[in-house]
Amino acid sequence: MNSDFLFIHYGYDHNLAPSLTLHKDGTEQFEYLSPRGQNITLAFDTSARACTGWHDLATSESFPCPDRAMLPTQFNHCRHCQNKTGFNPAFYHATSVSPQQQARNAEPHFLYLAHFAPGVVKVGISWAERGLRRLLDQGARSALILKTYPSATIARQYEAKVAALPGIAETLQIKTKHKLLGFTYDVVAAANELCAARQRLTTECNMQPEDNEPVSLDSYYLSDHTINQPVILNGEQKISGHCLGMIGSTLITEQNDQQYGLCVNNFTGYRVNISDVLNPNTHRPQQASLF
Numbered sequence: 001m002n003s004d005f006l007f008i009h010y011g012y013d014h015n016l017a018p019s020l021t022l023h024k025d026g027t028e029q030f031e032y033l034s035p036r037g038q039n040i041t042l043a044f045d046t047s048a049r050a051c052t053g054w055h056d057l058a059t060s061e062s063f064p065c066p067d068r069a070m071l072p073t074q075f076n077h078c079r080h081c082q083n084k085t086g087f088n089p090a091f092y093h094a095t096s097v098s099p100q101q102q103a104r105n106a107e108p109h110f111l112y113l114a115h116f117a118p119g120v121v122k123v124g125i126s127w128a129e130r131g132l133r134r135l136l137d138q139g140a141r142s143a144l145i146l147k148t149y150p151s152a153t154i155a156r157q158y159e160a161k162v163a164a165l166p167g168i169a170e171t172l173q174i175k176t177k178h179k180l181l182g183f184t185y186d187v188v189a190a191a192n193e194l195c196a197a198r199q200r201l202t203t204e205c206n207m208q209p210e211d212n213e214p215v216s217l218d219s220y221y222l223s224d225h226t227i228n229q230p231v232i233l234n235g236e237q238k239i240s241g242h243c244l245g246m247i248g249s250t251l252i253t254e255q256n257d258q259q260y261g262l263c264v265n266n267f268t269g270y271r272v273n274i275s276d277v278l279n280p281n282t283h284r285p286q287q288a289s290l291f
Contacts, residue, residue, distance in 0.1 A: 002273070002274070002275045002276070002277070003024070003273070003274055003275075004025075004271060004272070004273050004274075005022035005023060005024055005031070005271070005272055005274065006022065006023040006024075006025075006050055006052075006269070006270075006271060006272075007020070007021075007022060007044065007264070007267050007268060007269070007270055007271070007272040008021040008022060008023055008030060008052045008053065008062075008268065008269075009021040009052065009062075009268060010137075010246065010249050010251075010264045010265055011133065011137060012132075012133045012136045012137065012220065013032065013034070016131075016132060016133065016136060016220045017034055017036060017220070018034065018035060018036050018221065018245050018246035018251075019032050019033065019034055020032070020033040020035060020264070021062070022272070022274075023053070023064050027064075028063075028064065029063075029064070030053075030062060030063075030064065033274070035243040035245075035246070035251065036222075036223065036243055036244065036245045036246070037223075037242075037243065038242075038243050038276065039241070039242050039243075039276050039278055040240070040241070040242075040243050040253070040274065040275070040276060041238065041239070041240040041241075041273075041274070041275045041276070041277060041278060041279055042238065042239050042240075042251070042262070042264070042272055042273075042274055043237065043238040043272065043273045043275075044237040044238065044267045044270050044271070044272050045237075045270060045271040045272070045273075046073075046237060046267070046270050048070060048270075048271075049070065049071050049072070049073050049075075049269040049270055050065070050068065050069065050070055050071065050269050050270075051065035051067070051068070051069040051070075051071055051075075051076070051077050051078040051081055051269065052065070052076050052077060052081075052268050052269050053065045053077075053081055054077070054080075054081035054082075054084040054085045055085045055087065056084075056085075057085065057086065057087060057100045057101075057103065057104050058100070058103070065077075065078060065080075065081050066080070067080055069081075071269065076268055076269055083098075085100065086098030086099065086100030086101055087100065087101055087104070088101055091105065091152070092153075092156050104127060104152070105151055105152040105153055106151055106152075107127060107128070107129070107151070107152075108127075108128040108129075108148050108149065108150055108151070109125050109126060109127055109128055109148070109149055109151065109152040109154075109155040109156075110125065110126055110128050110145050110146070110147065110148040110149070110155065111123070111124075111125055111145075111146040111147050111148075111149065111155050111158050111159055111162070112124055112125070112126065112134075112135065112143055112144065112145050112146060113143065113144045113146060113162075113168070113194055113197055113198070114135055114138060114140035114142075114143050115140060115141055115142040115143065115144075115190045115193060115194055115214075116139070116140060116141055116172065116177060116180050117141070117180040117183055117185065118183075118186075118189065118190075118193070119167070119193075120169070120172070120176075120180060121167065121168050121169065121193065121194070121197055122138075122140070122168070122169045122170065122171070122172050123159055123162040123163050123168050123169070123170060124138075124159065124170075125152065125155040125156055125159045127152070128148055132215070132217065132220070135217060136217060136220055136221070136248070137248060137249070138172075138248050139177050139221075139247045139248020139249065139250065140217055140248075141185050141187075141190060141216070141217055141218060142187060142190040142191060142194060142214055142215065142216050142217060143194075143214065143215050143217060144194040144195070144197075144198060144212060144213075144214045144215070145210070145212045145215075146158075146198060146201070146207070146209040146210065146212075147207070147208075147209050147210050148210070158205070158207065161205045161207075162201060162205060165200065165201075165204060165205070167197075168197065174248075174249070174250075174263055174265075175234075177248060177250075178232045178234075178250065178261065178263075181227055181229075181230055181232075181247065181250075181261065182229045182230075185218070185227070187216045187218075190214065190216075191213075191214035191216075194214045195214065221245045221246060221247045221252075222244050222245035222247070222252065223244075223245060225244045225245065227247070227252070227259070228259050229259070230250075230252055230259035230260055230261040231258060231259065231260050231261070231281070231283055232250075232260075232261045232262075232263075232283075233260055233261065233262045233281060233282075233283050234283075234284060235284060236262065236281075236282060236283060237267075238262075238279070238281070238282075239251055239253055239260055239261075239262035239281060240253060240255065240260075240278050240279045240280070240281055241253030241254050241255040241260060241278060241281065242254050242255070242278075244259065246264075247261070249263050249264055249265035250262065250263050250264070251264050253281075255278065255280070255281060260281045260283070
């Protein structure tokens with residue numbers, strides 16, 4: 001295996017396994033790579049960025065950009081593909097909402113708590129049909145579905161209330177998630193913390209959450225492997241090794257008993273060479289402390 005592609009997206013397939021979406025020149029459809037368990041080297045070329053295409057919200061199908069548009073580095077989509085998709089995750093801040101977004105917002109959405117480390121809990125909402133994939137995309141280690149609401153607008157109202165509480169975040173930066181991967185994770189303690197947070201919401205937000213059980217997510221990321229203080233390849237454009245899986249957008253490989261991680265979400269729209277020939281990973285000195 002030694003091929004060049006346009007890197008489109010990272011995600012989790014219908015079996016909730018890590019997946020990379022790729023586009024080969026001259027083709028009209030995307031290809032999907034399941035990297036877990038493979039010897040793999042990804043080498044990105046960031047000299048030029050291309051549009052990553054558009055997504056049909058009604059059919060859940062994705063397509064390459066028909067114009068093969070090239071973009072400034074700060075954009076993922078050309079205006080044509082952005083308008084065809086019509087999706088804005090922060091619709092509640094937008095001055096106008098597309099017909100596609102209105103249709104999606106009218107469908108059931110659930111409110112969730114995502115747990116990343118002791119004391120690090122985030123609230124969010126997701127289209128209910130995505131199931132756990134929204135939580136996996138974020139790299140949450142455990143999660144608790146609080147309640148499913150008939151629309152995104154109603155779910156967002158409760159999300160805003162929960163996010164206003166001390167100790168519950170609405171956003172979490174990738175650099176914080178990376179630092180948290182260096183700490184031991186206790187699934188039982190996480191479940192207890194999530195249940196305690198749910199109890200807070202019944203009194204502090206006047207909510208009536210559903211009686212769902214917390215879910216541990218690590219097995220979806222790495223199968224039967226465990227996270228062992230991975231070296232995060234910040235500032236690098238390559239990762240190599242035996243792929244253990246992916247945590248959120250961070251691909252995890254192992255070489256010589258050392259785990260490495262690279263945030264592939266930084267490279268959407270860039271060319272990538274994928275090979276099964278392994279190379280040494282290069283990296284900068286690692287920060288030893290979270291604070």
